[in-house]
Amino acid sequence: MAKELESLKQYLVDARARKYALGGFCFWNYAYGMAIAEVAQKLNLPMLYIIGDAEVQFFGGLKNAVQAAQTVAEHVDVPVILHADHFREYDDIRRAIDAGFRSVMIDASAYPLEENIQRTAQVVELAHSAGVSVEGELGRIAGCEQKLSLSEEEAMQTDPDEAAYFVQATGVDILALSIGTVHGEYRFPPRINIPRLERIAEKVSIPLVMHGGSGTPEDKVAEAVEHGITKLNLATDLVKTAGQATARVQQQPGFGYSVANLYAPAYVDLARYAEHKMRLLAKNIL
Ligand SMILES: [Zn+2]
Numbered sequence: 001m002a003k004e005l006e007s008l009k010q011y012l013v014d015a016r017a018r019k020y021a022l023g024g025f026c027f028w029n030y031a032y033g034m035a036i037a038e039v040a041q042k043l044n045l046p047m048l049y050i051i052g053d054a055e056v057q058f059f060g061g062l063k064n065a066v067q068a069a070q071t072v073a074e075h076v077d078v079p080v081i082l083h084a085d086h087f088r089e090y091d092d093i094r095r096a097i098d099a100g101f102r103s104v105m106i107d108a109s110a111y112p113l114e115e116n117i118q119r120t121a122q123v124v125e126l127a128h129s130a131g132v133s134v135e136g137e138l139g140r141i142a143g144c145e146q147k148l149s150l151s152e153e154e155a156m157q158t159d160p161d162e163a164a165y166f167v168q169a170t171g172v173d174i175l176a177l178s179i180g181t182v183h184g185e186y187r188f189p190p191r192i193n194i195p196r197l198e199r200i201a202e203k204v205s206i207p208l209v210m211h212g213g214s215g216t217p218e219d220k221v222a223e224a225v226e227h228g229i230t231k232l233n234l235a236t237d238l239v240k241t242a243g244q245a246t247a248r249v250q251q252q253p254g255f256g257y258s259v260a261n262l263y264a265p266a267y268v269d270l271a272r273y274a275e276h277k278m279r280l281l282a283k284n285i286l
Helices: 009-018 030-043 053-059 062-075 090-099 113-129 150-156 160-170 194-203 218-226 236-249 259-281
Strands: 022-026 047-051 080-087 103-106 133-138 174-177 208-210 229-234
Touching: 009 022, 009 229, 022 080, 022 236, 022 259, 030 047, 030 062, 030 259, 047 053, 047 062, 053 062, 062 080, 062 090, 080 090, 090 103, 090 113, 103 113, 113 133, 113 160, 133 160, 160 174, 160 194, 194 208, 194 218, 218 229, 218 259, 229 236, 229 259, 236 259
Parallel strands: 022 047, 022 229, 047 080, 080 103, 103 133, 133 174, 174 208, 208 229
Antiparallel strands: none
């Protein structure tokens, strides 16, 4: 049964209303993507993939990535969403929409507020005319290498009043926040700013999302979900899980270089990891 990819907004609006979240699972190959989709199917949750520029290259372009996700969708009974992650340029987003993406992120968070608004609003206009949902970002999410002082950290984080203004001025559907998570692996103990999230959630009613889910303490994740976080991006942990399984199996006696021997442990470990995260994020509805 041919099934189209779905846009993200409606699922996250429901998630915010019912206080749960979806994992945004990095999609970089079909087999590993299927491992996670089977878990979504088992738990009857939408399958949400996120894909950045680097992963798109490994599929051989935007259209191939869309087709791979559509093929997954044909194999499961749950909705499948493919979300363009951290796209920065209008033209790249236009190409993604032309290729069949129904959900995109425009990350103009490196620009000053007004330019972020202008760039985001331009994408919203294009995307909404095609029924595509849009995530914007306000505040800077640090990279794993950045060890910041408390005041530097606070200065990068999303301001609640600016967030309300940004949402109203851009018409964005979903808002990515900076509240202390980082991209990549934490090199220092994470400090997730729940009070700031609470202040933002009071002023912003659209679904809120948190990037940098890998390694973020699970008690903080659960708390963030109670306060409006509806999507948690997971990439580093997935690559690590697959990479470690693939390395481990090659040390085992009798390992032969068959595809099954090489891939099966990663497939199993990814499924286990995804199930654990999905159950944590969606515990209020499961
Ligand atoms: Zn991110």
